[in-house]
Amino acid sequence: MEKVVQFLKDAGTYYxxxxxxxxxxxxxxxxxxxxxxxxxIQTGKSKDVSKQLHANPKAEICAFHDGKWLRVAGELVSDDRREAKASMLDAYPSLQSMYSADDDNTEVLYFKNATATFSSFTDAPETIKF
Structure with a gap:
Protein backbone atom coordinates (compact mmCIF):
# COMPACT_ATOMS: atom_id res chain seq x y z
CA MET A 1 0.00 0.00 0.00
CA GLU A 2 2.92 2.35 0.65
CA LYS A 3 3.93 1.96 -3.00
CA VAL A 4 0.41 2.97 -4.07
CA VAL A 5 0.37 6.08 -1.88
CA GLN A 6 3.86 7.10 -2.99
CA PHE A 7 2.84 6.83 -6.64
CA LEU A 8 -0.26 8.96 -6.00
CA LYS A 9 1.81 11.58 -4.19
CA ASP A 10 4.45 11.60 -6.94
CA ALA A 11 1.73 12.03 -9.58
CA GLY A 12 0.27 14.92 -7.57
CA THR A 13 -3.18 14.61 -9.12
CA TYR A 14 -5.30 11.53 -9.62
CA TYR A 15 -8.81 11.19 -10.98
CA ILE A 41 -8.83 10.19 0.62
CA GLN A 42 -10.63 13.39 1.68
CA THR A 43 -13.56 15.47 0.44
CA GLY A 44 -16.39 17.61 1.73
CA LYS A 45 -19.76 16.11 2.71
CA SER A 46 -21.52 18.97 0.91
CA LYS A 47 -20.01 17.96 -2.46
CA ASP A 48 -21.76 15.82 -5.07
CA VAL A 49 -18.91 13.29 -4.92
CA SER A 50 -19.78 12.54 -1.28
CA LYS A 51 -23.45 12.05 -2.11
CA GLN A 52 -22.53 9.75 -5.01
CA LEU A 53 -20.25 7.62 -2.83
CA HIS A 54 -22.91 7.26 -0.13
CA ALA A 55 -25.40 6.09 -2.79
CA ASN A 56 -22.86 3.73 -4.40
CA PRO A 57 -19.50 3.27 -2.64
CA LYS A 58 -17.83 1.57 -5.62
CA ALA A 59 -15.17 3.87 -7.02
CA GLU A 60 -11.93 3.90 -8.97
CA ILE A 61 -8.99 6.26 -9.08
CA CYS A 62 -6.43 6.62 -11.83
CA ALA A 63 -3.10 8.46 -11.87
CA PHE A 64 -0.34 8.82 -14.48
CA HIS A 65 3.33 9.54 -13.72
CA ASP A 66 6.62 8.95 -15.57
CA GLY A 67 5.07 6.82 -18.31
CA LYS A 68 3.21 4.55 -15.89
CA TRP A 69 -0.33 4.61 -14.61
CA LEU A 70 -2.07 3.31 -11.53
CA ARG A 71 -5.69 2.31 -11.14
CA VAL A 72 -7.19 1.58 -7.72
CA ALA A 73 -10.67 0.06 -7.67
CA GLY A 74 -12.72 -0.75 -4.60
CA GLU A 75 -15.29 0.57 -2.18
CA LEU A 76 -14.84 3.87 -0.35
CA VAL A 77 -16.05 3.78 3.25
CA SER A 78 -16.65 6.98 5.22
CA ASP A 79 -14.82 7.28 8.56
CA ASP A 80 -16.38 9.97 10.74
CA ARG A 81 -13.87 9.69 13.59
CA ARG A 82 -12.13 12.90 14.57
CA GLU A 83 -8.77 11.06 14.69
CA ALA A 84 -9.04 10.00 11.05
CA LYS A 85 -9.96 13.52 9.93
CA ALA A 86 -7.19 15.10 12.02
CA SER A 87 -4.60 12.69 10.63
CA MET A 88 -5.54 13.61 7.05
CA LEU A 89 -5.53 17.34 7.76
CA ASP A 90 -2.16 17.07 9.52
CA ALA A 91 -0.79 15.37 6.39
CA TYR A 92 -2.27 18.11 4.15
CA PRO A 93 -1.97 21.40 6.08
CA SER A 94 -3.15 23.42 3.06
CA LEU A 95 -6.63 21.93 3.57
CA GLN A 96 -6.86 23.38 7.08
CA SER A 97 -8.00 26.73 5.70
CA MET A 98 -11.12 25.02 4.27
CA TYR A 99 -11.68 22.02 6.55
CA SER A 100 -11.47 21.13 10.23
CA ALA A 101 -11.52 17.81 12.06
CA ASP A 102 -14.37 19.28 14.11
CA ASP A 103 -16.61 20.64 11.36
CA ASP A 104 -19.65 18.85 9.94
CA ASN A 105 -18.33 18.99 6.36
CA THR A 106 -14.93 17.25 6.43
CA GLU A 107 -15.14 13.69 5.21
CA VAL A 108 -12.40 11.09 4.99
CA LEU A 109 -12.97 7.77 3.26
CA TYR A 110 -10.83 4.65 3.09
CA PHE A 111 -10.58 1.97 0.43
CA LYS A 112 -12.05 -1.43 1.26
CA ASN A 113 -11.61 -4.55 -0.91
CA ALA A 114 -9.24 -2.60 -3.14
CA THR A 115 -7.20 -3.74 -6.10
CA ALA A 116 -4.37 -1.50 -7.27
CA THR A 117 -2.86 -2.16 -10.70
CA PHE A 118 0.34 -0.53 -11.94
CA SER A 119 0.60 -0.53 -15.74
CA SER A 120 2.76 0.77 -18.56
CA PHE A 121 3.30 0.13 -22.25
CA THR A 122 6.58 -1.70 -21.56
CA ASP A 123 6.18 -3.69 -18.33
CA ALA A 124 3.79 -6.43 -17.22
CA PRO A 125 1.03 -5.17 -14.91
CA GLU A 126 1.62 -5.40 -11.16
CA THR A 127 -1.39 -5.92 -8.91
CA ILE A 128 -1.64 -5.21 -5.17
CA LYS A 129 -4.74 -6.05 -3.12
CA PHE A 130 -5.60 -4.41 0.19
Missing part, protein backbone atom coordinates in the same frame (compact mmCIF):
# COMPACT_ATOMS: atom_id res chain seq x y z
CA UNK A 16 -11.65 9.72 -8.95
CA UNK A 17 -14.53 8.06 -10.81
CA UNK A 18 -17.94 7.60 -9.20
CA UNK A 19 -21.43 6.85 -10.48
CA UNK A 20 -24.31 9.34 -10.44
CA UNK A 21 -27.38 7.27 -11.33
CA UNK A 22 -26.35 5.81 -14.68
CA UNK A 23 -23.79 8.54 -15.45
CA UNK A 24 -20.07 8.15 -14.66
CA UNK A 25 -18.48 11.18 -12.97
CA UNK A 26 -14.74 11.87 -12.87
CA UNK A 27 -12.89 14.65 -11.09
CA UNK A 28 -9.32 15.48 -9.97
CA UNK A 29 -8.22 14.76 -6.40
CA UNK A 30 -4.92 15.12 -4.60
CA UNK A 31 -5.18 13.55 -1.13
CA UNK A 32 -3.77 10.11 -0.42
CA UNK A 33 -2.91 9.15 3.14
CA UNK A 34 -2.35 5.98 5.14
CA UNK A 35 -4.07 5.93 8.52
CA UNK A 36 -4.30 2.78 10.65
CA UNK A 37 -3.12 0.68 7.71
CA UNK A 38 -5.78 1.91 5.26
CA UNK A 39 -5.60 4.18 2.21
CA UNK A 40 -7.68 7.32 2.81
Missing amino acids: LATVDGDQPRVRPFGTAHIFEGKLY
Whole structure:
Protein backbone atom coordinates (compact mmCIF):
# COMPACT_ATOMS: atom_id res chain seq x y z
CA MET A 1 0.00 0.00 0.00
CA GLU A 2 2.92 2.35 0.65
CA LYS A 3 3.93 1.96 -3.00
CA VAL A 4 0.41 2.97 -4.07
CA VAL A 5 0.37 6.08 -1.88
CA GLN A 6 3.86 7.10 -2.99
CA PHE A 7 2.84 6.83 -6.64
CA LEU A 8 -0.26 8.96 -6.00
CA LYS A 9 1.81 11.58 -4.19
CA ASP A 10 4.45 11.60 -6.94
CA ALA A 11 1.73 12.03 -9.58
CA GLY A 12 0.27 14.92 -7.57
CA THR A 13 -3.18 14.61 -9.12
CA TYR A 14 -5.30 11.53 -9.62
CA TYR A 15 -8.81 11.19 -10.98
CA LEU A 16 -11.65 9.72 -8.95
CA ALA A 17 -14.53 8.06 -10.81
CA THR A 18 -17.94 7.60 -9.20
CA VAL A 19 -21.43 6.85 -10.48
CA ASP A 20 -24.31 9.34 -10.44
CA GLY A 21 -27.38 7.27 -11.33
CA ASP A 22 -26.35 5.81 -14.68
CA GLN A 23 -23.79 8.54 -15.45
CA PRO A 24 -20.07 8.15 -14.66
CA ARG A 25 -18.48 11.18 -12.97
CA VAL A 26 -14.74 11.87 -12.87
CA ARG A 27 -12.89 14.65 -11.09
CA PRO A 28 -9.32 15.48 -9.97
CA PHE A 29 -8.22 14.76 -6.40
CA GLY A 30 -4.92 15.12 -4.60
CA THR A 31 -5.18 13.55 -1.13
CA ALA A 32 -3.77 10.11 -0.42
CA HIS A 33 -2.91 9.15 3.14
CA ILE A 34 -2.35 5.98 5.14
CA PHE A 35 -4.07 5.93 8.52
CA GLU A 36 -4.30 2.78 10.65
CA GLY A 37 -3.12 0.68 7.71
CA LYS A 38 -5.78 1.91 5.26
CA LEU A 39 -5.60 4.18 2.21
CA TYR A 40 -7.68 7.32 2.81
CA ILE A 41 -8.83 10.19 0.62
CA GLN A 42 -10.63 13.39 1.68
CA THR A 43 -13.56 15.47 0.44
CA GLY A 44 -16.39 17.61 1.73
CA LYS A 45 -19.76 16.11 2.71
CA SER A 46 -21.52 18.97 0.91
CA LYS A 47 -20.01 17.96 -2.46
CA ASP A 48 -21.76 15.82 -5.07
CA VAL A 49 -18.91 13.29 -4.92
CA SER A 50 -19.78 12.54 -1.28
CA LYS A 51 -23.45 12.05 -2.11
CA GLN A 52 -22.53 9.75 -5.01
CA LEU A 53 -20.25 7.62 -2.83
CA HIS A 54 -22.91 7.26 -0.13
CA ALA A 55 -25.40 6.09 -2.79
CA ASN A 56 -22.86 3.73 -4.40
CA PRO A 57 -19.50 3.27 -2.64
CA LYS A 58 -17.83 1.57 -5.62
CA ALA A 59 -15.17 3.87 -7.02
CA GLU A 60 -11.93 3.90 -8.97
CA ILE A 61 -8.99 6.26 -9.08
CA CYS A 62 -6.43 6.62 -11.83
CA ALA A 63 -3.10 8.46 -11.87
CA PHE A 64 -0.34 8.82 -14.48
CA HIS A 65 3.33 9.54 -13.72
CA ASP A 66 6.62 8.95 -15.57
CA GLY A 67 5.07 6.82 -18.31
CA LYS A 68 3.21 4.55 -15.89
CA TRP A 69 -0.33 4.61 -14.61
CA LEU A 70 -2.07 3.31 -11.53
CA ARG A 71 -5.69 2.31 -11.14
CA VAL A 72 -7.19 1.58 -7.72
CA ALA A 73 -10.67 0.06 -7.67
CA GLY A 74 -12.72 -0.75 -4.60
CA GLU A 75 -15.29 0.57 -2.18
CA LEU A 76 -14.84 3.87 -0.35
CA VAL A 77 -16.05 3.78 3.25
CA SER A 78 -16.65 6.98 5.22
CA ASP A 79 -14.82 7.28 8.56
CA ASP A 80 -16.38 9.97 10.74
CA ARG A 81 -13.87 9.69 13.59
CA ARG A 82 -12.13 12.90 14.57
CA GLU A 83 -8.77 11.06 14.69
CA ALA A 84 -9.04 10.00 11.05
CA LYS A 85 -9.96 13.52 9.93
CA ALA A 86 -7.19 15.10 12.02
CA SER A 87 -4.60 12.69 10.63
CA MET A 88 -5.54 13.61 7.05
CA LEU A 89 -5.53 17.34 7.76
CA ASP A 90 -2.16 17.07 9.52
CA ALA A 91 -0.79 15.37 6.39
CA TYR A 92 -2.27 18.11 4.15
CA PRO A 93 -1.97 21.40 6.08
CA SER A 94 -3.15 23.42 3.06
CA LEU A 95 -6.63 21.93 3.57
CA GLN A 96 -6.86 23.38 7.08
CA SER A 97 -8.00 26.73 5.70
CA MET A 98 -11.12 25.02 4.27
CA TYR A 99 -11.68 22.02 6.55
CA SER A 100 -11.47 21.13 10.23
CA ALA A 101 -11.52 17.81 12.06
CA ASP A 102 -14.37 19.28 14.11
CA ASP A 103 -16.61 20.64 11.36
CA ASP A 104 -19.65 18.85 9.94
CA ASN A 105 -18.33 18.99 6.36
CA THR A 106 -14.93 17.25 6.43
CA GLU A 107 -15.14 13.69 5.21
CA VAL A 108 -12.40 11.09 4.99
CA LEU A 109 -12.97 7.77 3.26
CA TYR A 110 -10.83 4.65 3.09
CA PHE A 111 -10.58 1.97 0.43
CA LYS A 112 -12.05 -1.43 1.26
CA ASN A 113 -11.61 -4.55 -0.91
CA ALA A 114 -9.24 -2.60 -3.14
CA THR A 115 -7.20 -3.74 -6.10
CA ALA A 116 -4.37 -1.50 -7.27
CA THR A 117 -2.86 -2.16 -10.70
CA PHE A 118 0.34 -0.53 -11.94
CA SER A 119 0.60 -0.53 -15.74
CA SER A 120 2.76 0.77 -18.56
CA PHE A 121 3.30 0.13 -22.25
CA THR A 122 6.58 -1.70 -21.56
CA ASP A 123 6.18 -3.69 -18.33
CA ALA A 124 3.79 -6.43 -17.22
CA PRO A 125 1.03 -5.17 -14.91
CA GLU A 126 1.62 -5.40 -11.16
CA THR A 127 -1.39 -5.92 -8.91
CA ILE A 128 -1.64 -5.21 -5.17
CA LYS A 129 -4.74 -6.05 -3.12
CA PHE A 130 -5.60 -4.41 0.19
